[in-house]
Amino acid sequence: MTVIGSPTPVSIDLDSRYALARKIAKEAGERALQMFRNRATLEIEHKGVQDVVSIADREVEGIVRKYVSEAFPDDAFLGEESAGSASAALSNERVIWVVDPIDGTSCFLNGMYAWCVSIGILVDGEPAIGAVFDPNSGELFHAARGQGAFVDDVRLNASSARTFREGVLGVGFSHRVKPAAFIPFLDRLLGEGGMFIRNGSGALMIAYVAAGRLIGYYEPHINSWDCLAGIVLVREAGGVTNDFFANNGVLRGNPIVAAGASLYPELIALIEGEAVPARVG
Incomplete structure (x- = not known):
C-alpha cells in the first residue's frame, strides 16, 4: 500500500x-x-x-x-x-x-x-x-x-518541444482578467511563429499537455477545480507547472502555466517574467 x-x-x-x-x-x-x-x-x-x-x-x-x-x-x-x-x-x-x-x-x-x-x-x-x-x-x-x-x-509523456513552432499551445481566458493584460501575450506567441487553441475546458487542455498533444498551457487566472487534476498529470508526465497553490490558490485561484520541461522556461519568458516559480513533477 x-x-x-x-x-x-x-x-x-x-x-x-x-x-x-x-x-x-x-x-x-x-x-x-x-x-x-x-x-x-x-x-x-x-x-x-x-x-x-x-x-x-x-x-x-x-x-x-x-x-x-x-x-x-x-x-x-x-x-x-x-x-x-x-x-x-x-x-x-x-x-x-x-x-x-x-x-x-x-x-x-x-x-x-x-x-x-x-x-x-x-x-x-x-x-x-x-x-x-x-x-x-x-x-x-x-x-x-x-x-x-x-x-x-x-x-503519458509531456512534449519535448523546445520552441513554439513545434506544436500548438493551449490557452484559456476569463473575464476575471482584463483583455489588455492577455492580448499582448498572444501577440508575442504569434510573433514567435507559435499557434494557440482554446477549446473551453482548461482541465482537458492541461491533460493534453500531459499527453504531449499540446506543448503547453497558459491561463492568467484559473480556479483550482479546473486545474488541480491536470497539475498532477503534467508533473507525473515529466512536465513542469508553476506553483499554483501560492497565496491560497486553492480558494482564490491563480495563473496556471504548464509545459514540457524543455519549453517551460521559454513559456515563462513569453509571459514576461510573472512570479511563477517552476516545480518539476
Missing part, C-alpha cells in the same frame, strides 16, 4: 483514493453524458459573464460528493458548485477533494464535445491525485504522485 505521510501518526492511503477517483470520474462522466444527450431539457442559470451552470453540474457534483463522503467521511470536499460555502478552514484539512463536475459547461450546453469531469486531490497541501474523464472520447487521464501519468493504460 502506498501512503503519503507527515510527522503525524496517521498516514494517508493514497492507493484507495486513487482507485476511487478513477471510478467516480468515469461513473459521474457517464451520467453527465446521458444529460448531455438530453441537454435541451436542462435548466440553466447564469452566474456571471460567460459563467453558466446547469442542473447537470449540480447533479454530477452530488454524485462525486456522495461517493467521497461514504468512502472517506473525514476528507474535505471543494466542488465548483459548492465553492461559495468554502472557507479558509480548508487549509487545515489533510485531504481535500477538488472537483469540477463539468469543466466546459458552456461547451456542454451548446452541444460541443470539449468538456470533462475533473477530480483532483490535495494531500497535506500538495497535489497528489488527478483524474480527468472525457466521456465523449471515453478517455480517462489519471495520475498519482510518484506513479506516473496515464490515459487509460498508456503511460
